[in-house]
Amino acid sequence: ALGEVEPAIKAAQRALEARRALRDARAEAVSQTTIGFIELDRGDLAAARTRLEAAEALRQNHSDPEGALQTELGFGKLAYHEGNLSEAHARYARALERAREMNHRRLQSTLLNHLAEVELAQARPERARELLLDARGLSLELGDRSALTELEQNLALVALAQNAVDAPQQLRAALDQAREHGTRESIARAHRGLAQLHARSAQESEAEVSFREAIRIFEESGNLREAARTRAELGFHLMEHGAGARARAALGEAYAALKPLSLPELSRVTDSLEQLSS
Numbered sequence: 001a002l003g004e005v006e007p008a009i010k011a012a013q014r015a016l017e018a019r020r021a022l023r024d025a026r027a028e029a030v031s032q033t034t035i036g037f038i039e040l041d042r043g044d045l046a047a048a049r050t051r052l053e054a055a056e057a058l059r060q061n062h063s064d065p066e067g068a069l070q071t072e073l074g075f076g077k078l079a080y081h082e083g084n085l086s087e088a089h090a091r092y093a094r095a096l097e098r099a100r101e102m103n104h105r106r107l108q109s110t111l112l113n114h115l116a117e118v119e120l121a122q123a124r125p126e127r128a129r130e131l132l133l134d135a136r137g138l139s140l141e142l143g144d145r146s147a148l149t150e151l152e153q154n155l156a157l158v159a160l161a162q163n164a165v166d167a168p169q170q171l172r173a174a175l176d177q178a179r180e181h182g183t184r185e186s187i188a189r190a191h192r193g194l195a196q197l198h199a200r201s202a203q204e205s206e207a208e209v210s211f212r213e214a215i216r217i218f219e220e221s222g223n224l225r226e227a228a229r230t231r232a233e234l235g236f237h238l239m240e241h242g243a244g245a246r247a248r249a250a251l252g253e254a255y256a257a258l259k260p261l262s263l264p265e266l267s268r269v270t271d272s273l274e275q276l277s278s
Helices: 005-021 025-042 045-061 065-081 085-101 105-121 125-142 145-161 167-181 184-200 204-221 224-240 244-261 265-277
Strands: none
Touching: 005 025, 025 045, 025 065, 025 224, 045 065, 065 085, 065 105, 085 105, 105 125, 105 145, 125 145, 145 167, 145 184, 167 184, 184 204, 184 224, 204 224, 224 244, 224 265, 244 265
C-alpha cells in the first residue's frame, strides 16, 4: 500500500516459508496469491501466473472460499494486463457471483470496479459508469475511502471517454482525493488521467508534465508495469504532435521498459519506432 514493493515481497516470501514449515496448505495458498499480486505490479506476468496457479493447486484439497475468490481476482487481473479482455470479464463476473453469495461487499465493490475497467477498455463507457456507481454505493456503505478514491478516478476517466463537460473538474477532484486518501499509485493514476485530458485538449506541454509525474511516482512505487505503459502513452502523445526526436526518445525508453515485461503495448511501440525511423 505504501509502494514499497521490495520489502513487501521479501515479507511475503518469509511468510510463505514459515507456512510451508508449518505444512499449512491453506495459508501457503494465501501467500502464493499475495506474491502473485505483487508480481503483477512489478510487471512480471509470467511469475504472477506461476504463483496464482500454485495457489489454485494448493486449494484443491482445502476449502477456503475467500482465498479462492482472491486467486480468481488475481487471474482476472492477469488476463486484463495480458490484453485478454474476454477472459478478464469472465473471471471477474464469476468471482462477483461468488462474492454476492458470500455477502462479501468489499470484494463486490472491488470486482465491480475491475469489471468497469474492462468495459471502459472495450469502449463501453456507459456500462462502465453503471458498474462504478453500484460499486460506489457499496463503498459508501462500508466507509471505504481508499476504494472510493479508485472509483472516483475511474468515474472521471469514464467522463473523459464520454467527453463530458465536467470531466476536467472530475479529474482534478480525483487527484485531490488521491492525495488525501489514496496510495502513491492512485496519485500516479490521477496524474495520468490529467495527462490524457491535456493531450485531448491539445495542451501538449501540460500533458507531458503530467505523464512524466505519473511515470516518476509509478517507478518510485515499484509498479514497473504502469510506469512502462505510461512511458508508451507519453511517446504516442509526442509522436501525434510531431515532436519527432522527443517521441523517439520516449518510445525508446518505453520499449526498454516494456520488453522484459512482455506487455501487449510492446507491439505498438515497436511499430511506432519503425515508423519514426523510416
